[in-house]
Amino acid sequence: MPGLRxxxxxxxxxxxxxxxxxxxxxxxxxxxxxxxxxxxxKEMKDATAPDPNNGDAPDDTNAK
Incomplete structure (x- = not known):
């Protein structure tokens, strides 16, 4: 299907x-x-970013 070229x-x-x-x-x-x-x-950027208040942030307690 041709576009608007x-x-x-x-x-x-x-x-x-x-x-x-x-x-x-x-x-x-x-x-x-x-x-x-x-x-x-803006909403898409906010939806993909981890929320530090919600516990979605990566957990570094197991890092050595």
Missing amino acids: EPSHWLVLIIVLVLVFGAARLPMIAKNIGQSMKIFR
Whole structure:
């Protein structure tokens, strides 16, 4: 399945987005998507980090 590699594909996509959402709402939508991605990345980083208050931290008592 071909991706959006051709400039004509991008042009058609932009025209459809402007027709569907209107030119005034597109910057607001882009800002909201950016904020959502920032929150998502932060939550994923927090979820993968061990929580020292929860006992998830590696235990070094058996190290010699």
